[in-house]
Amino acid sequence: MTQQTTYIGANVSRAARIEPITPTGQVYASQTFAALAAAEGVKEFRCDYVGQTSMAKKYGAFPTYVVLRRKTTVEEPL
Numbered sequence: 578m579t580q581q582t583t584y585i586g587a588n589v590s591r592a593a594r595i596e597p598i599t600p601t602g603q604v605y606a607s608q609t610f611a612a613l614a615a616a617e618g619v620k621e622f623r624c625d626y627v628g629q630t631s632m633a634k635k636y637g638a639f640p641t642y643v644v645l646r647r648k649t650t651v652e653e654p655l
Contacts, residue, residue, distance in 0.1 A: 594632035
């Protein structure tokens with residue numbers, strides 16, 4: 578009807594419950610996101626487990642990860 582892209586589903590709901598409980602200056606992610614990043618071999622960041630975390634709006638407690646930028650190294654020319 579509006580001709581605009583929209584997103585729905587369990588992962589969107591989980592993300593909406595993670596955002597308000599994330600400490601300022603940090604990025605939290607779900608176990609699904611962390612697993613997908615690992616399976617895809619993402620090198621730009623890593624996901625470290627922070628534990629079972631209670632979500633906003635009494636959504637329950639779920640495994641939660643903090644997303645951390647990997648340090649970049651300058652590659653030497655061959």
